[in-house]
Amino acid sequence: MINLIQKNIFRTIFGFLIIFTLNLYSEDQSDADSFFGREAPIYPLQDNLIGWIDSRQILTLNGEWSYIVDPMNNGLHESSFFGGFPKNKIQKTGMELIEYNFETASKIQIPGAWNAKDEKLFFYRGPVWLYKKFNYLPKQDALTHLYIEGSNFTTKIFLNGSIVGEFEGGYVPFNFDISKYLKEGENILLVQTDNTLNESSVPTQKTDWWPWGGIVGDVYIVETPKQFIQNAYIQLNPENFSEVLFKLEMNEKSAGHKIKLEIPELQFKAEYQTNSLGLVKENIEITPQLWSPSSPKLYEVIISSNAETISDEIGFRSIKTQGQKIYLNDREIKFKGIAMHSEPIGTPGPAFSKEHFQELLSTAKDLNINFIRAAHYPYTRHLARVADRFGLMLWEEVPVYWNIDWNNSDTLNIAKNQIVRLVQRDQNRASVVVWSVANETPLSSPRMKFLHALLSEIEAHDSSRLSTAALLSGSEEQFSSLVLVLALQGAKSQWVNPKEKAIFRLILDQANIPINTELAFSLSIDDPLGESVDLISYNEYFGWYYVTFFTEQIKISEGTLRKLMFEIMPKIKIASSFNKPIHISEFGAGAKFGNHSNKIWSEEYQAKLYARQLEMLSNNPQIQGISPWVFKDFRAMLRPLPGIQDFYNRKGLIDEAGNKKMAFEVLADFYKNKWNKETTSN
Ligand code: GCU
Numbered sequence: 092m093i094n095l096i097q098k099n100i101f102r103t104i105f106g107f108l109i110i111f112t113l114n115l116y117s118e119d120q121s122d123a124d125s126f127f128g129r130e131a132p133i134y135p136l137q138d139n140l141i142g143w144i145d146s147r148q149i150l151t152l153n154g155e156w157s158y159i160v161d162p163m164n165n166g167l168h169e170s171s172f173f174g175g176f177p178k179n180k181i182q183k184t185g186m187e188l189i190e191y192n193f194e195t196a197s198k199i200q201i202p203g204a205w206n207a208k209d210e211k212l213f214f215y216r217g218p219v220w221l222y223k224k225f226n227y228l229p230k231q232d233a234l235t236h237l238y239i240e241g242s243n244f245t246t247k248i249f250l251n252g253s254i255v256g257e258f259e260g261g262y263v264p265f266n267f268d269i270s271k272y273l274k275e276g277e278n279i280l281l282v283q284t285d286n287t288l289n290e291s292s293v294p295t296q297k298t299d300w301w302p303w304g305g306i307v308g309d310v311y312i313v314e315t316p317k318q319f320i321q322n323a324y325i326q327l328n329p330e331n332f333s334e335v336l337f338k339l340e341m342n343e344k345s346a347g348h349k350i351k352l353e354i355p356e357l358q359f360k361a362e363y364q365t366n367s368l369g370l371v372k373e374n375i376e377i378t379p380q381l382w383s384p385s386s387p388k389l390y391e392v393i394i395s396s397n398a399e400t401i402s403d404e405i406g407f408r409s410i411k412t413q414g415q416k417i418y419l420n421d422r423e424i425k426f427k428g429i430a431m432h433s434e435p436i437g438t439p440g441p442a443f444s445k446e447h448f449q450e451l452l453s454t455a456k457d458l459n460i461n462f463i464r465a466a467h468y469p470y471t472r473h474l475a476r477v478a479d480r481f482g483l484m485l486w487e488e489v490p491v492y493w494n495i496d497w498n499n500s501d502t503l504n505i506a507k508n509q510i511v512r513l514v515q516r517d518q519n520r521a522s523v524v525v526w527s528v529a530n531e532t533p534l535s536s537p538r539m540k541f542l543h544a545l546l547s548e549i550e551a552h553d554s555s556r557l558s559t560a561a562l563l564s565g566s567e568e569q570f571s572s573l574v575l576v577l578a579l580q581g582a583k584s585q586w587v588n589p590k591e592k593a594i595f596r597l598i599l600d601q602a603n604i605p606i607n608t609e610l611a612f613s614l615s616i617d618d619p620l621g622e623s624v625d626l627i628s629y630n631e632y633f634g635w636y637y638v639t640f641f642t643e644q645i646k647i648s649e650g651t652l653r654k655l656m657f658e659i660m661p662k663i664k665i666a667s668s669f670n671k672p673i674h675i676s677e678f679g680a681g682a683k684f685g686n687h688s689n690k691i692w693s694e695e696y697q698a699k700l701y702a703r704q705l706e707m708l709s710n711n712p713q714i715q716g717i718s719p720w721v722f723k724d725f726r727a728m729l730r731p732l733p734g735i736q737d738f739y740n741r742k743g744l745i746d747e748a749g750n751k752k753m754a755f756e757v758l759a760d761f762y763k764n765k766w767n768k769e770t771t772s773n
Contacts, residue, residue, distance in 0.1 A: 129168070129169045129170075131167075131169040132168060133254075134247060134254060134256055134257035135254070135267070136256060136258075137256060137258045137266065138236070138266055139321055139322075139342070140264060140265070140266065140512050141238060141266050141313060141315070141319075141321065141322070142515060142516065142518075143320070143322065143394075143403055144264075144311070144313070144472070145472075145476075146400075146401045146403060147313050147315065147401065148315070149238075149311040149313050150227070151310070152201070152223050152280070152310040153202060153309055154200065154201065155199070155201075156198070156200075156201045156221045157193045157194070157196040157197065157199070157222040157223075158205055158219055158305075159196050159197075159220045159222075160205075160217075160220075161176075161219065161220055161283070162215075162218070166191065166218070166220050167247070167283065168254075173188075173189075176193075176220055176281060176283075177252050177281055178252055179193065179222075179252060179279050179281065193220075193222035193281075196222065197209070199305075201221065201306045202240070202306055202307055202308050202309060202310070202441075203307075203440060203443075204303035204304055204305045204307055204440045205219050205284075205305045206286070206301075206302075206303060206304045207440025208440070212304075214728070215286075215304070216288070216296075216304075217286070217287055218283055218285040219283075219284055219285075219304060219305060220281060220282070220284075221281070221305065221306060222279070223279075223280045223310075224279055225277075225278055225280065226277055226278070227275070227276075227278050228276075229270065229273045229274075230314065232316070233270075233315065233317065234268055234270050234314070234316070234319070235270045235273055235312060235313070236268050236269060237255065237311075237312060237313075238265075238309075238310070238313045239265055239306060239308065239309075240264045240309040240310070240443070241307045241308035241469070242258065242261065242282070242284050242306045242307065242308070243262065243284065243286050243304050243307055244287070245257070245259055245284075245285045246265075246282060246284050246306075248282050248283075249280070249283075250269055250273070250278060250279070250281075251272055251273075251279055253272045259505055259508075260293060260506075260508055260509050261307075261468065261490075262469040262470075262509065263469050263512040264308065264472070264516055269312075282306065284304060285304075286302045286303070288302060290496055291499050292502070292505065293489070293502060293506045293509065294468075294490040294491070294492040294493075295492075295493070295494065297493060297494075298467075298490070298493075299727045300727055301727060301728065302728075303441040307441045307443055308471040315342075316398035316399050318342065318343050318345065318398060319341070319342050319396075319398065319399060320339060320340075320341060320342075320350075320394060320399065322339075323338065323394055323401075324336070324337070324518050324553070325392060325405060325519055327379070327381075327407040327555070328409075329409040329410070329555055332378065332381065332420070332421075333377065334375070335374070335375050335376075335377055335379075336373075336374055336555075337352060337372070337373045337374070338370070339365070339370065339371040339372075339394065340369060340370055341396075342369070343369050344369045345365065345367070346365055346366055346367045347365065348365040348369065348396055349363075349364060349396065349397060350362065350363045350364070350365065350371050350394065350395075350396055351394070351395045351396075352375070352394055353393040353394075354377060354390050354391070354393075356390050356391065357377050357390065359375070359377050361373075379407040381406075381408050381420045382406030382479075382482075382521035383408060383419060383482065384461040384482040384483065386482070387406060387480060387481065387482035387521070387522075389404040389406045389479060390405055390406070391404055392519075403519060409555075410524040410556060410557060412626065412671060412672050414671075415672050417557075417672050417716065419484075419524075425716060425717075426484065426718065427462060427717065427762040428463060428464055428484075428486075428716060428717055428718030428719075429455055429462075429721070429722045429744070429758070430464040430466050430676065430677060430720050430722065431455070431721060431722035432466060432722075433468070434723065434747075435450065435451065436723065436745070437747070437748050439726075442470065442471075442474075443473070444473060445473045445477060448477040448478075451722070452478060452483055454745065454749065455483075455722055456481065458722075458744070458759045458762060459762035459763040460762060461482070461484055462483065462484045462524075462716065462718065463484070463485055463718070463722075464486040464488075464676055464718035465488065466488060466530065466561075467490050467492050467530050468489065469488075469489065469512075469513045469516075470487075472516055475487070475520035475523050476520070478522035478523075482522075483522055484525075485520070485522045485523045486524070486527055486559070486718070487517060487523055487525070487526060488561075489506060489509040489510045489513060489529075489545070490509070491528060491529040491530070491532060491541075491545070491560075492529070492530045492531070493531055493532065494533060495532065497540070498537050503541055503544060506541070507545065510528060510545050510549060511548050511552060513526075514526065514552045518552065518553050524556055524557060525558070525559055525626060526549050526557070526559070527558075527559050527561060528542050528559075528560050529545075529560040529561070530560070530630070531561060531562075531563045532563075539620065542620055543623060546624070557624075557625040558624045558626070559624045559625065559626035559674065560620055560624060560628065561676040562618040562621070562627070562628060563630060564615075564617060564618045565614045570640075572612060573637065574598065574641055574645060575598065575604060576610050576612040576659055577595075578595040578598040578645075579595075579599060579604065579608060579610050580655045581595035581651065582596050582599055583606065584658075587651060587655075591648065598645060611659070611663060612659065612663045613663070613664030613665070613666070614631075614663070614666075615666055615668055616665070616669075616673065617667065617668050617669075621667060621668075621671070626671065626672060626716070627671050627672065627674065628673075628675075628676040629674070629675055629676060630675075630676050630677035630678075630720070631677070631678050632677070632678060632679070633656060633660050633678065633704065634653065634678075634680060634700040635679065635681075637656070638653050638656050653691070657699060660703040661707050663707050663711075666711065672713065673711075673713045673716070674714070674716030674718070675708055675716065675717045675719075676718055677719070677720035678708075678720060679700075679721060679742040680697045680742060681735075681736070681742050682752050682753075683734075683746075684724075684746035684748075684750045684752055685750075692735050695753065697742075697753065700754075701719070702757055705761045705766075709761075717766075719744075720742050721740070721744075722743060722744060723744070723746070723747065723749075724739045724741050724743035725743065725747075726740075727739065727740040744758065
């Protein structure tokens with residue numbers, strides 16, 4: 092007996108030493124990771140998105156979780172000696188060597204970003220493990236799914252020690268069927284979230300917003316019948332207000348499922364059968380009262396099969412463009428908007444709850460807006476649900492931001508997944524009127540190919556809304572003419588000092604421009620992507636960034652150029668060769684709340700810039716929408732200026748605590764009294 096035990100111990104230690112030595116001496120040890128590592132196991136990918144989540148059978152896992160930071164990614168099976176955290180070993184005798192313990196680990200409220208909760212993680216980018224214990228009674232005739240509304244940015248899921256799967260890409264919902272991993276009674280869920288971004292992720296690591304890490308949306312255990320309604324689409328035909336397109340998809344491609352659709356308030360009830368692909372596609376005749384900002388009418392819609400009933404509150408409206416105009420329910424409308432980030436007022440970290448968005452949107456409504464650009468990534472589903480009720484139109488976007496690895500098919504798949512899941516989740520939200528596929532992406536043919544692929548996904552899933560991308564436009568040549576316009580203004584000016592006036596005159600002489608010339612700067616938005624989108628959206632920073640580019644070149648003080656820029660702005664012409672409406676998706680200036688002077692970073696400077704911008708934009712008839720940058724100061728790693736920014740982008744009209752800056756009233760007054768008269772508002 093003793094010999095047998097000794098033999099086994101000897102074998103184990105000998106085995107361990109063999110592995111260790113082999114690792115030590117094997118040739119192809121490319122780096123430290125592979126020295127300790129093993130072959131990575133297969134991580135199954137996510138299932139198709141389960142829609143209509145709020146009317147499903149759910150057990151919420153929101154609440155207190157534990158977390159362990161894992162900078163070395165040592166918790167994964169493939170990179171640790173002892174099998175990794177998913178084993179969730181428990182100390183029994185006090186003699187086991189276990190170097191983690193989730194029971195005694197720090198606690199965090201989920202949803203919630205660990206780099207908002209834990210100051211030590213504020214700048215951290217890497218893996219963090221989240222642990223949740225829950226009791227459950229599996230049901231024979233049902234499937235059980237884990238649904239996560241959003242997790243940044245790479246998520247690996249383990250249940251009771253087994254690998255469930257991996258989801259690549261932040262911000263959008265995903266779900267996995269976990270039926271086979273569940274136990275009766277206590278279950279251990281481990282979720283590794285990693286907010287590392289790189290050149291090939293979406294977005295890349297360079298963003299002007301904070302990479303909030305972790306589970307940033309609701310976590311639910313969802314029960315469905317074995318054959319269940321995967322998702323359903325019901326939207327008004329934009330060309331016929333008495334017709335609605337109804338599409339439904341089962342989780343299985345099987346014919347003959349009886350589907351009942353009811354809209355009680357419209358006395359509508361009908362039955363359909365799925366075809367061999369498990370689909371229903373019908374045009375139904377109803378004449379609903381149309382949803383609009385002034386009357387955000389929603390109808391209860393009920394869909395049932397033999398095995399389940401799902402329901403939702405849905406509004407019906409039509410949004411389209413014709414020529415250079417935008418029409419809501421066939422009435423001309425302007426987008427009186429504001430851009431924002433998904434951060435609550437007065438609380439650090441990402442916004443995710445109904446309450447967060449109720450406060451954000453009700454405060455934003457004080458600006459007399461009817462539109463919000465939800466930049467630059469999908470928010471949780473609660474945003475659009477609140478906007479549906481508040482009568483606010485939404486622009487929703489995927490984080491294809493600045494330069495992206497356009498030729499990388501994995502990168503494209505991440506972006507496709509994001510736009511498809513966003514559309515599949517919010518396709519029935521009346522408030523959502525614009526899908527945006529990108530922001531400020533440099534021109535190239537791989538970029539065009541990439542963005543066209545995303546636009547095709549939108550077209551395939553929902554062609555009832557407007558498509559767009561926030562474009563940068565205007566060639567170097569076009570912008571160099573801005574210097575001439577500034578020089579002309581400066582040369583004629585009463586207040587410019589003689590030395591700078593002489594420089595301006597020199598610039599004009601070299602360009603052969605007589606001083607009595609009348610010259611206004613005009614810009615044409617000709618980004619070729621304009622051909623493929625419905626709305627020509629354009630980000631511009633006259634009065635903020637542009638002069639900074641010139642001051643170096645022409646040796647004129649930035650202060651002089653900024654004052655001259657304010658003088659010429661009202662005459663600036665902005666148009667596009669595409670006969671479509673233009674939406675100014677960004678303009679703005681930074682200001683620290685409470686900072687008063689006529690200098691940069693003061694509330695006065697920001698307010699003056701708004702006045703000049705709004706004058707300029709309302710002088711350009713092709714501009715039919717505006718969403719200034721930005722509603723609230725937000726966290727950004729690109730913004731360190733001590734005492735002013737302190738890692739906040741300060742272009743908000745309110746600061747992080749909700750204090751309104753002077754420019755807030757400038758915009759609110761413009762939307763109430765100026766940019767309202769031309770069109771028949773809804
Ligand atoms: C860009 C960009 C924003 C950024 C803003 C700024 O245009 O789209 O994400 O925050 O400018 O510089 O403040």
